[in-house]
Amino acid sequence: MSDPKSLAYQLSYWEWDTFFRDVDIVVAGSGIVGLSAALRARELAPHSRIIVLERGTLPIGASTRNAGFACFGSVSELLDDMASHPEDAVWALVERRWKGLQRLRQRIGDTRLRYASWGGYELFRAEEQETFEQCAEAIPAFNRQLKEMLGINEAYRLANEQINSFGFRGVANLICNTAEGQLHAGEMMLALMGLAREAGIEMYNGISVQSLEDDGAGVNIRSGYGWSIRSRRVIVATNGLAQQLMPSVAVRPARNQVLITEPIPGLPVKGTFHYDRGYYYFRNVDGRLLLGGGRNLDLEGETTSEFGTTPLIRSALVKLLKDLILPSQPVTVSQWWSGIMGVGGRKSPVIAPISDNIVVAVRLGGMGVAIGMLVGEEGAELLLG
Numbered sequence: 001m002s003d004p005k006s007l008a009y010q011l012s013y014w015e016w017d018t019f020f021r022d023v024d025i026v027v028a029g030s031g032i033v034g035l036s037a038a039l040r041a042r043e044l045a046p047h048s049r050i051i052v053l054e055r056g057t058l059p060i061g062a063s064t065r066n067a068g069f070a071c072f073g074s075v076s077e078l079l080d081d082m083a084s085h086p087e088d089a090v091w092a093l094v095e096r097r098w099k100g101l102q103r104l105r106q107r108i109g110d111t112r113l114r115y116a117s118w119g120g121y122e123l124f125r126a127e128e129q130e131t132f133e134q135c136a137e138a139i140p141a142f143n144r145q146l147k148e149m150l151g152i153n154e155a156y157r158l159a160n161e162q163i164n165s166f167g168f169r170g171v172a173n174l175i176c177n178t179a180e181g182q183l184h185a186g187e188m189m190l191a192l193m194g195l196a197r198e199a200g201i202e203m204y205n206g207i208s209v210q211s212l213e214d215d216g217a218g219v220n221i222r223s224g225y226g227w228s229i230r231s232r233r234v235i236v237a238t239n240g241l242a243q244q245l246m247p248s249v250a251v252r253p254a255r256n257q258v259l260i261t262e263p264i265p266g267l268p269v270k271g272t273f274h275y276d277r278g279y280y281y282f283r284n285v286d287g288r289l290l291l292g293g294g295r296n297l298d299l300e301g302e303t304t305s306e307f308g309t310t311p312l313i314r315s316a317l318v319k320l321l322k323d324l325i326l327p328s329q330p331v332t333v334s335q336w337w338s339g340i341m342g343v344g345g346r347k348s349p350v351i352a353p354i355s356d357n358i359v360v361a362v363r364l365g366g367m368g369v370a371i372g373m374l375v376g377e378e379g380a381e382l383l384l385g
């Protein structure tokens with residue numbers, strides 16, 4: 001493979017004059033946050049020239065590679081969060097996740113998103129009895145809070161009667177979140193790209209932003225090819241890779257590995273499922289089972305921005321699939337992939353100015369389907385407000 005720089009590829013006058021002249025806003029990264037930021041920027045600055053630069057041929061971070069859970073928090077996840085964050089902050093994040101999902105559904109529409117309200121479930125093994133009891137005890141107070149804050153009726157309920165119908169082995173208890181849903185992440189992104197095009201936003205793929213230099217009057221943007229363009233303002237929405245551009249931003253990459261099976265006749269699993277404190281997740285999609293997680297088995301190794309799957313995590317996922325999720329029928333894995341999330345010490349996004357003309361909107365953890373639209377919009381508002 002030749003290094004693009006060795007091709008001495010410089011922009012021609014025509015390319016510069018046509019594609020990159022008089023640019024008002026550049027968005028780096030075309031995931032859910034980048035596209036949402038670009039759409040909001042269009043609303044705030046209707047006559048501006050807005051360009052999205054994406055390093056991949058597709059948006060290749062997390063937005064096209066996730067599990068498509070439209071979730072705002074399982075009981076154990078919220079209890080876990082409350083152990084390390086103030087309770088108010090935890091509920092504020094739940095509210096943002098819920099509102100972000102409504103915004104996404106409103107922007108794109110449930111049919112296009114292939115949104116399904118089949119509920120979300122949390123599984124507990126017999127050895128997790130203590131955790132389960134803490135969760136069960138928290139349900140009435142959590143339901144009151146969700147009713148008061150978001151108008152959701154009886155969001156969480158015990159669902160042990162469904163364990164057998166799902167066909168699980170070794171699951172002692174089940175809690176259902178009746179307000180959780182699922183969507184098709186590919187359709188979500190394709191729809192957002194369509195909206196961006198309709199809004200006159202230009203999207204260029206295969207261009208990696210290598211560095212940004214704000215001189216007060218605008219930003220010089222150097223591409224991976226070596227040539228630079230200039231924009232009045234920049235929004236950085238590169239999530240898990242943000243430190244490559246801005247080392248001061250407290251976000252690190254976190255890889256997640258995923259498998260999907262061949263179609264399974266009569267698949268008994270329907271809904272979204274969280275297991276082992278959320279380290280594993282699975283759902284039905286098109287008659288197949290999608291399963292991901294296991295990052296906790298090698299946290300150091302999975303702190304990487306490189307795509308890939310590893311024997312350790314692959315075998316853990318296959319074991320879970322065959323022993324617990326689908327123990328009584330043959331199942332074949334058809335595809336593996338990975339995605340890169342952006343995480344940090346605190347479970348909250350970073351939406352902040354980096355300089356006069358650069359704003360960053362990153363670090364969405366495992367919540368970006370839910371909060372991505374809001375984070376992008378807030379990034380654009382911060383830049384242009």
Ligand SMILES: Cc1cc2nc3c(=O)[nH]c(=O)nc-3n(C[C@H](O)[C@H](O)[C@H](O)COP(=O)(O)OP(=O)(O)OC[C@H]3O[C@@H](n4cnc5c(N)ncnc54)[C@H](O)[C@@H]3O)c2cc1C
Pocket residue numbers: 028029030031032033034053054055056058059060061062063064065066067068069070071207208209210237238239240241245255256257258292338339340341342361362363364365366367368369370371372
């Ligand atoms: C396997 C997996 C499962 C998940 N499941 C769920 C789920 O079920 N529900 C949920 O809410 N969230 C889930 N998430 C998290 C969610 O997908 C992310 O939080 C969300 O997609 C982040 O969106 P983003 O736009 O910030 O980042 P990304 O989608 O990662 O977009 C960033 C983009 O920037 C591009 N980029 C990076 N560096 C550069 C550069 N220098 N120049 C140009 N472009 C660049 C990348 O190629 C990428 O396309 C999951 C994540 C993964 C990985």
